[in-house]
Amino acid sequence: MRIVGISAFYHDSAAALIDDGQVIAAAQEERFSRKKQDSDFPKLALDYCLEEAGVSLSDVDYIAFYDKPFLKFERLIETYVAFAPRGFESFRKAMPIWLKEKLFQKSMLRDKLRESAPDYNWDNRLLFAEHHQSHAASAFYPSPFASAAILTMDGVGEWATTSLGMGNGNTVEMTREIHFPHSLGLLYSAFTYYTGFRVNSGEYKVMGLAPYGEPKYAQKILDNVVDVKEDGSFRLDLSYFDYCTGLRMTNEKFDALFDAPPRDPETLLTQREMDLAASIQAVTEEIVLRLGRSVAKDTGEKNLCLAGGVALNCVANGKLLRDNAFENIWIQPAAGDAGGALGAAQVAYHHFQGQLRKLNGVMDGMKGSYLGPEFSQEQIETRLTESGAKFKVLSEDEMITSTADALANGKAIGWFQGRMEFGPRSLGGRSILGDPRDPAMQKTLNLRVKYRESFRPFAPSVLREDVADWFELDSDSPYMLLVADVAEQHRREMSEEEQALFGIDKLNVPRSSIPAITHVDYSARVQTVHEETNPRYYALIKDFKEKTGCPILVNTSFNVRGEPIVCTPEDAFRCFISTGIEVLVCGNCFLVKEDQDPELAEDYKDKFELD
Amino acid sequence: MSFLKELWMFMRVRKKFWLLPIILMMLVFGGLVVLTQGSAVAPFIYTIF
Numbered sequence: 001m002r003i004v005g006i007s008a009f010y011h012d013s014a015a016a017l018i019d020d021g022q023v024i025a026a027a028q029e030e031r032f033s034r035k036k037q038d039s040d041f042p043k044l045a046l047d048y049c050l051e052e053a054g055v056s057l058s059d060v061d062y063i064a065f066y067d068k069p070f071l072k073f074e075r076l077i078e079t080y081v082a083f084a085p086r087g088f089e090s091f092r093k094a095m096p097i098w099l100k101e102k103l104f105q106k107s108m109l110r111d112k113l114r115e116s117a118p119d120y121n122w123d124n125r126l127l128f129a130e131h132h133q134s135h136a137a138s139a140f141y142p143s144p145f146a147s148a149a150i151l152t153m154d155g156v157g158e159w160a161t162t163s164l165g166m167g168n169g170n171t172v173e174m175t176r177e178i179h180f181p182h183s184l185g186l187l188y189s190a191f192t193y194y195t196g197f198r199v200n201s202g203e204y205k206v207m208g209l210a211p212y213g214e215p216k217y218a219q220k221i222l223d224n225v226v227d228v229k230e231d232g233s234f235r236l237d238l239s240y241f242d243y244c245t246g247l248r249m250t251n252e253k254f255d256a257l258f259d260a261p262p263r264d265p266e267t268l269l270t271q272r273e274m275d276l277a278a279s280i281q282a283v284t285e286e287i288v289l290r291l292g293r294s295v296a297k298d299t300g301e302k303n304l305c306l307a308g309g310v311a312l313n314c315v316a317n318g319k320l321l322r323d324n325a326f327e328n329i330w331i332q333p334a335a336g337d338a339g340g341a342l343g344a345a346q347v348a349y350h351h352f353q354g355q356l357r358k359l360n361g362v363m364d365g366m367k368g369s370y371l372g373p374e375f376s377q378e379q380i381e382t383r384l385t386e387s388g389a390k391f392k393v394l395s396e397d398e399m400i401t402s403t404a405d406a407l408a409n410g411k412a413i414g415w416f417q418g419r420m421e422f423g424p425r426s427l428g429g430r431s432i433l434g435d436p437r438d439p440a441m442q443k444t445l446n447l448r449v450k451y452r453e454s455f456r457p458f459a460p461s462v463l464r465e466d467v468a469d470w471f472e473l474d475s476d477s478p479y480m481l482l483v484a485d486v487a488e489q490h491r492r493e494m495s496e497e498e499q500a501l502f503g504i505d506k507l508n509v510p511r512s513s514i515p516a517i518t519h520v521d522y523s524a525r526v527q528t529v530h531e532e533t534n535p536r537y538y539a540l541i542k543d544f545k546e547k548t549g550c551p552i553l554v555n556t557s558f559n560v561r562g563e564p565i566v567c568t569p570e571d572a573f574r575c576f577i578s579t580g581i582e583v584l585v586c587g588n589c590f591l592v593k594e595d596q597d598p599e600l601a602e603d604y605k606d607k608f609e610l611d
Numbered sequence: 612m613s614f615l616k617e618l619w620m621f622m623r624v625r626k627k628f629w630l631l632p633i634i635l636m637m638l639v640f641g642g643l644v645v646l647t648q649g650s651a652v653a654p655f656i657y658t659i660f
Contacts, residue, residue, distance in 0.1 A: 070621045077633060095637065104614060 001353065002059060002078065004049065005345030007066040007337050008132075010104060013042040013202055014338035016371075016422075017049035017060075018345045021355060023142060025052035026371040026422040028338045036611065037201065038564075040342075041112045048373055057117040060125075064348035065341030067131040069105040071158035073098060079244050087245030099334030129347035131157020132308070135332075136174055138343030140167030141350060141357060142365035143330040149301040150174070151291055154202075154308035154336075155185035163442035164295040165182055170350040170357040175298065181244050182235050184287055185310050187226060190241060191280040193445070195273045201611040207315055208456045210281035211521035212503050213274030214263045217258065218282040224257055226283065232290030266610065269455070271503045281315060288316040289323050296325040301495040303328045307343070311335040311481070312424065312524050318483035321475070333369040333479035334423035342422075350358060368533030369479055370429055372420025375569055378588040380416075383569040388600050389577075389608035391589040399588050400536075404543040406583045407435050407553065412449050414558055414584040416572040417536050419566075425480045426557035427527060428461060428537030430565050430572070432581060433552035434516060436460055439555055441508075441516035448580035451605050452561040455504055458554045459525040460517040463541050466551040467528050480527040480555075486512045491522060511548065527555060562608030578604035 005016040008029075016026035025048065030036055032044035050057060076098070080091050101108065110122045110529040131135070135152040147168040154161065161183035165174035178184075192202045195209070228234045238244060240254040241605070255261045263273055292304065304326040306317065312335050321329050332339050349355050377393075384391055394402060406413055421429045432449060434441045446454050460470075460481050468474040473484035491512045498509045512518040531538040545551040558566045560579055568570045569586050576584040576591065578601045584591040622628055 070618065071625075074621075074625065074627060074630065077630060077637070082634065107614065480622070497640065 001054065001061050001349065001355065002055060003062045003064060003345045003348045004046065004060050005064045005066065005134075005341040005343065005348070006046070006109070007140070007341040007344070008041050008272070009039060010100065010337060011037045011039050012336055012338040013039055013045070014334070014341040015042040015045040015049050015423075016345050017053050018342075018349060019053060021141075021346075021349055021358060023342065023365055023367065026051040026334070026342050027373065027420065028422070028564075029421065030564040031372065034564055034571070036562060036564050036608070041109070043112065043166055046116075052373070054417060057113065058120050060383070062125050062127055062348050062353075063122070064127045064129055064344035065105070065109060065111060066126045066129060066134040066337070066344040067157055069102060071130070073103055075156075079181070083245045090245055090247060092425075093247075127344075127348045127352055129344040129351075130160070131145075132160040132174065132177070133347055133351075134340040134343030135307040135335075136163060136165065136167070136172050136343070137271075137346040137350070138332045138334070138339045139305035139311075139330070140172050141346040142332065142342070142460070143303075143305045144359065144362075144364040145303040145305065145328070145330065146359060146443060148303035148305045148330070149295045149299040149326070151295050152306070152307045152308040153288070153291070153310035155189060156180045159235040160254065160289065161185060162308075164291065164298065166299045166301060166476075170355065172351065176200050178233060181238055181241075184284065185308070186241075186249070187236060188280060188284055188310065188313075190243070190249040190254070191276060194254065194258070194262045194266065195276050196265045198265070198611060199249060203309070204312075204457065205453065205589065206277045207281060207313055209269070209274055209277040209521065210315070212280070212455060212506060213271065213276070213278035215278040215282035216275045216543060217279035220257065221279055221283050224424075225254075226287075228287055228290065230290065231294040232287055232292070233574040234287055249542050257385055269453075269504070274503055284310070284313060285316045285319050288313070288320055292320045292323060293325045299367050302326055303330070303333070305330050306333045307332040307339060309336045314481045315483045315523070317481055318473075318523075321482060327484075328475070330364060331479060331481040333366060333421070333425065333481065335481070336353075336424065339423065345469050363532060366422075368530070369421050369423055369425075369427060370419035370533065371422040372429070373567060374419040375587065377587045377589075380569045380589055384586060384589055387570050387573045388597060389573050389589075389591055390595040390597075391586075391591045394588050394590050396588065399585060399590060400539050400543050401592055403540055403583070403585050404547055405546055407433060408547050410438050410441070411582040412445060412580060414572055414576045414581045414586075415537075415540075416558065416569065416584065416586040418534065420567055423479065425527075426555060426565060427478070427480065428529060428534050428555065430558040430567070432556045432558050434458075435548075436514040436516040436552050436554045437548070437550055439510045439515045444580070445516075445554065445556060450556065450560055451579070455507060457519040457525070458517050458556050460514065460552045461527045461528060461529050461537070461541060461555040463538065463551040464528040464530050466545070467526065470552060471524060471526050473526055476530070477526045477528045478530060478533065480525055483523050483525050484516065485522045486518050486524055490514060491518075514550065514552055517552065559606055560608065562611045574602065575604070578602045
């Protein structure tokens with residue numbers, strides 16, 4: 001039985017295809033359309049999934065959509081009624097798009113599908129899952145556990161913003177929900193907005209900024225803004241927020257509580273924003289920990305599955321793991337709405353169709369999250385040649401050795417191999433790599449390669465067998481969704497003078513023997529690399545370890561600020577030629593910047609809207 | 612027509628018949644807004660979409 005899952009019409013459109021419960025392909029539309037967080041119907045992603053499975057749309061048994069538009073509309077109306085007459089401006093702007101399009105999503109979907117399969121009757125084959133049901137399914141069904149507690153947290157779907165429950169065999173049952181407008185995701189987004197970053201994309205930046213600050217405002221937030229109970233349930237004081245009725249996240253009362261208006265985007269970051277970031281991060285962690293403990297108590301499970309946008313908060317995830325309420329935690333790599341496409345397909349298969357779930361007993365069902373397009377060596381050579389690239393074709397061993405040598409010599413490497421990742425993290429399929437021992441690497445990659453804020457940290461990829469020697473972590477973290485501290489023996493003692501530094505000044509002090517991936521609080525967002533899921537990347541790090549003694553690489557996404565991660569060899573070449581990346585390794589093709597025609601470079605820095 | 616049928620079924624399942632007059636009024640007023648405005652560009656704010 002083949003089922004396609006679709007998430008669309010909000011942000012991060014995506015398509016996924018499962019065949020008899022096995023995940024065959026999944027990808028976000030933005031990677032194909034090159035529009036960041038593209039929200040249109042994922043036509044290109046869907047075409048790719050069908051091509052990967054070698055089928056046409058009429059060979060698909062069901063199409064599952066990741067949320068229920070009527071329920072969402074009900075929430076909108078009830079919210080407007082509850083707050084009337086406030087909110088009229090928001091109502092006036094929202095209703096046209098709902099009355100013209102969004103309310104008719106079923107027929108819109110049917111029309112889009114008819115374009116590809118005109119003679120097919122979609123009426124009984126189009127299924128709808130609830131938003132948090134999709135998240136919960138994407139968290140549990142692909143996990144390696146036969147049974148587990150499930151916790152999903154995000155901004156908002158229909159009504160639910162947080163849901164708790166458990167999965168067992170082929171059933172997922174959510175037993176508790178927290179409903180809109182009380183939302184942990186929206187609380188975090190409110191501080192994202194208030195600290196001058198963009199809602200829905202700047203949340204990572206707030207998390208990255210937090211270690212530079214002190215959680216000075218955490219108690220103020222808990223005393224005034226959010227009331228958190230022992231079991232992790234919470235209520236927001238809505239008088240501080242504007243998102244129910246207005247066009248902003250926070251209001252004047254919020255400004256008065258924190259003694260200033262929101263920071264203007266792209267202006268200088270001060271210690272205040274860092275302290276605010278640290279404070280909301282601390283509050284979020286406290287809520288996540290309490291929710292985790294309470295779902296552990298409810299279910300008696302030793303395994304936990306997480307999904308929803310808040311599950312991308314890897315700092316909170318790391319703390320949850322160390323809290324020991326659970327022995328094992330598995331986090332869906334596409335925890336945001338894109339992953340809802342996969343979840344919806346799995347709801348259709350296991351829940352609506354009652355099909356059994358098969359576990360392989362070794363790995364999870366995500367195949368390392370390498371679920372996107374792949375290009376053969378022949379295709380890569382043709383596409384690079386057509387792009388005007390000059391390259392050498394190396395044998396497998398030569399390619400690995402040359403890349404490891406270039407890394408050891410401090411080069412920034414574009415690494416394009418195998419299938420593209422599904423989810424927001426690059427995991428060694430479409431990555432920019434560097435040497436973590438180089439103290440200048442973080443600044444170089446941020447400013448010269450990625451054109452992004454210098455404070456933003458980078459993540460390490462480490463061989464699975466070496467993770468415990470280098471980090472205070474001894475479990476799998478294949479999707480870069482757990483944060484752990486660098487192991488004591490690799491840290492560098494700080495002088496008193498260095499310890500007294502504040503804010504961004506901390507950035508320039510190397511804190512360990514792998515400074516490029518050690519954040520200012522010694523933390524690192526760890527990816528464990530497994531030979532079974534990515535043998536080439538594993539071989540590269542192993543070779544680098546043999547040369548340098550260090551089994552770790554800096555791994556960041558292959559894109560610049562505001563650009564979707566590269567998908568094709570052409571995208572990779574364009575990014576390589578136009579930025580500070582010095583070497584591109586694309587399949588077995590090895591490209592050095594000096595050999596290329598500089599005329600091919602584009603003005604890449606200003607090409608993308610800032611995120 | 613199938614849209615109205617589905618909307619009716621939705622209200623039955625959710626037991627939200629009190630929404631009916633509001634939705635009807637909204638469809639009338641919303642229709643007017645759409646007709647007079649012409650554009651369906653909504654603002655970028657989290658909860659609306």
